[in-house]
Amino acid sequence: MSDGLQELYQEVILDHNRRPRNFRVIAGGATQEGYNPLCGDRVLVSMAIDHGVVRDVAFEGQGCAIAKASASLMTEALKGLTVAEAQERFAQFQSMVTSAHDEPPADLGKLSVLAGVREFPTRVKCASLAWHAAKAVLDGAPAAPVSTE
Amino acid sequence: MAADTVPAVETAARAASIREEFPILGIEAHGRRLAYLDNAATTQKPREVIDAIAGYYTTSNANVHRGVHLLSERATAAFEGARDDVAAYFGAAHRHEIIFTRNATEGINLVAQSWGGRHLAAGDEVLISAMEHHSNIVPWQLACERTGAVLKVVPIDDRGALDMEAFGRLLGPRTKIVAMTQLSNALGTVTPMAEIIRAAHDAGAVVLVDGAQAAYHLPVHVQALGADFYVATGHKLYGPTGIGVLYGREALLDAMPPYQGGGDMIASVTFEKSTWNTLPYKFEAGTPHIEGAVGLGAATRFIRRIGFDWIAAHEADLLAYATAAVSAVPGVRLVGTAPVKASIVSFVMDGVHPHDIGTVVDRMGVAIRTGHHCAQPVMARFGVPATARASLAMYNTREDIDQLVDALHDVRRVFA
Numbered sequence: 001m002s003d004g005l006q007e008l009y010q011e012v013i014l015d016h017n018r019r020p021r022n023f024r025v026i027a028g029g030a031t032q033e034g035y036n037p038l039c040g041d042r043v044l045v046s047m048a049i050d051h052g053v054v055r056d057v058a059f060e061g062q063g064c065a066i067a068k069a070s071a072s073l074m075t076e077a078l079k080g081l082t083v084a085e086a087q088e089r090f091a092q093f094q095s096m097v098t099s100a101h102d103e104p105p106a107d108l109g110k111l112s113v114l115a116g117v118r119e120f121p122t123r124v125k126c127a128s129l130a131w132h133a134a135k136a137v138l139d140g141a142p143a144a145p146v147s148t149e
Numbered sequence: 150m151a152a153d154t155v156p157a158v159e160t161a162a163r164a165a166s167i168r169e170e171f172p173i174l175g176i177e178a179h180g181r182r183l184a185y186l187d188n189a190a191t192t193q194k195p196r197e198v199i200d201a202i203a204g205y206y207t208t209s210n211a212n213v214h215r216g217v218h219l220l221s222e223r224a225t226a227a228f229e230g231a232r233d234d235v236a237a238y239f240g241a242a243h244r245h246e247i248i249f250t251r252n253a254t255e256g257i258n259l260v261a262q263s264w265g266g267r268h269l270a271a272g273d274e275v276l277i278s279a280m281e282h283h284s285n286i287v288p289w290q291l292a293c294e295r296t297g298a299v300l301k302v303v304p305i306d307d308r309g310a311l312d313m314e315a316f317g318r319l320l321g322p323r324t325k326i327v328a329m330t331q332l333s334n335a336l337g338t339v340t341p342m343a344e345i346i347r348a349a350h351d352a353g354a355v356v357l358v359d360g361a362q363a364a365y366h367l368p369v370h371v372q373a374l375g376a377d378f379y380v381a382t383g384h385k386l387y388g389p390t391g392i393g394v395l396y397g398r399e400a401l402l403d404a405m406p407p408y409q410g411g412g413d414m415i416a417s418v419t420f421e422k423s424t425w426n427t428l429p430y431k432f433e434a435g436t437p438h439i440e441g442a443v444g445l446g447a448a449t450r451f452i453r454r455i456g457f458d459w460i461a462a463h464e465a466d467l468l469a470y471a472t473a474a475v476s477a478v479p480g481v482r483l484v485g486t487a488p489v490k491a492s493i494v495s496f497v498m499d500g501v502h503p504h505d506i507g508t509v510v511d512r513m514g515v516a517i518r519t520g521h522h523c524a525q526p527v528m529a530r531f532g533v534p535a536t537a538r539a540s541l542a543m544y545n546t547r548e549d550i551d552q553l554v555d556a557l558h559d560v561r562r563v564f565a
Contacts, residue, residue, distance in 0.1 A: 004512060005512050009564075014564065040521055042534075064504035
C-alpha cells in the first residue's frame with residue numbers, strides 16, 4: 001500500500017470508522033443536517049449547549065470512512081469547549097485539511113490524524129461535512145442541510 | 150452470435166494493440182500502469198480523433214454555413230461530412246435527421262420541450278423506467294409540470310432487469326411517449342428495446358431511446374430498431390465532450406417547433422415574424438461545436454473500422470471475466486445481475502464505503518467511479534447510498550481487471 005494511503009487511513013481513523021463514538025441523537029439538542037448529494041454522505045450533528053459551553057455532541061448518519069471518522073473525532077474534540085473555543089477549533093480543522101503545510105498545527109492533538117486528507121483533494125469534503133454542520137449549530141444558524149461539495 | 154465465435158486469446162491480442170492507439174492509456178497513475186475502468190463516465194480518445202481535431206484547426210478553421218471563402222467552405226464540408234458519418238453510424242434514413250446537440254442530456258431536453266410542448270396535455274402519460282439516468286427523468290418531470298402530463302415508471306426486478314409485465318400493464322392509450330435507456334449506466338442492464346418499441350407503437354406512443362451508454366457497446370441502427378428519437382453523446386463514443394446527437398424521424402422533427410432561437414436556425418427574420426430553416430438547422434441555433442462534430446465524425450469512423458462484431462465479442466468476454474473475478478473477492482456483492490448486460494460491473498463491499506474503495510484503488514492505478522452514478526432512484530431501489538462501478542471499453546484487457554481485483558484485495562486488507 002502506498003505511503004499516501006497509509007497516511008490517509010491511519011489506525012485511529014479505521015477504528016473510529018468501525019466504532020464511531022457518540023453515534024446517537026441528543027434528545028432536545030440543537031441539530032443540523034449535513035448532506036453531500038453528489039456522493040450521498042449524510043450526517044446529523046446534535047449538540048447540547050448550556051451557558052455557552054458545549055456539554056454534549058453526537059452524530060448519526062452514513063458515509064465513507066473519512067466522513068465517519070472525522071465526525072466521530074469531532075464529537076470528542078468539541079465536548080467541553082466553550083462555543084467560541086469550538087468555533088476556533090473548526091477554523092483550525094479547516095485550515096489543517098485544506099492547507100499545504102507539511103506539518104499540521106501541533107495543538108490539534110488527536111485530530112491531526114486527519115491531516116493526511118490534504119493529499120486527497122476529492123476527500124476534503126468528506127472530512128469537512130460534520131464540521132460544517134457543527135459550525136451551523138455553534139453559530140446559532142441551523143438551516144437547510146449544509147453541504148461541502 | 151459473434152461473442153461465441155471469436156477466441157478469447159485473439160480478442161485479447163487485438164485489445165492490447167487497440168490500447169496502443171489511445172495515447173493517454175500509456176501514462177502512469179500514481180506510479181502504476183493505468184487501468185482505466187471509468188468508461189461509462191467518459192471514454193478515452195484514439196489518436197485519429199485527436200488528430201482530426203488538431204487537423205481541423207490547422208487546415209480548415211472558420212465559421213460554417215455563411216462564409217464564401219476557402220476556409221469557411223472547408224469548415225462547412227468538415228462539419229457536414231461529420232453529419233454524414235454520424236447518420237451512417239446510427240443508420241438514419243436521412244442526414245437531416247441528425248441534430249447536433251451538446252450531449253445526450255440536451256437531446257432529451259430538446260424532445261421533452263419541443264415535442265412534449267406540442268403533444269403532451271393534462272392526463273397524458275410519459276413512461277420511463279426505474280433505471281433511468283437523471284437526465285432521462287428530470288426533463289420529463291419538467292415537461293409534465295408544464296403540461297399536466299403524468300410521469301409513470303416501469304419497475305425493475307432484483308437483478309435490475311426491466312419488468313416487462315409491468316411495462317405491458319403501464320403502457321396504455323394515455324401513453325404518449327416512452328423514454329427509456331437502452332443500457333443502464335448504473336446496472337449494465339440491456340433493455341429489450343426492439344420489443345419495447347413494437348409494443349409502444351402498437352399502443353400509439355412514440356419512443357425516445359437514451360443511447361448514451363448503448364451507442365458505443367452495441368451496434369445501433371435506428372431504422373431497424375424503429376426508434377422515433379435516439380440520443381447519444383460524443384464523449385462516450387471515443388469522441389470529444391460538448392457534442393451530442395439527437396436522431397429524430399423526419400416527420401416528427403418537421404412538425405416540432407424550434408428549441409432555441411438564434412442564428413443559423415432561421416430562414417428569414419423581421420421584427421414582425423421569423424420563419425424557420427429546414428432540418429436539421431431548425432434545431433441548431435448559433436455557431437455549432439464544429440471541431441466537436443469533426444472529432445465525433447472521426448470517432449464513428451474509428452469505431453466502424455474496429456467493428457461491432459469484434460467489440461461486442463471482446464467486451465462480452467471481458468465482462469464475464471470481470472464479473473467472475475470481482476464477485477470472487479470476499480465481501481463483494483454485485484448490484485445489477487440482469488441476464489442481458491453489457492460493460493458494467495457495479496458492486497458494494499461489506500463494511501467499506503464505495504468512496505474508500507475508489508480512493509484505495511486509485512492509488513493502485515485503477516480508475517473506477519464511485520457514487521450514485523446520477524441514478525439515485527436505482528440506488529434507492531437496491532438500498533445502497535452508492536456503489537463502486539467498473540465499466541469497460543474496447544481497449545480494456547484482462548490485465549486491467551486483474552489490476553482492479555488486486556487493488557480490491559488491498560481494500561480488504563486496509564479495512565479488515
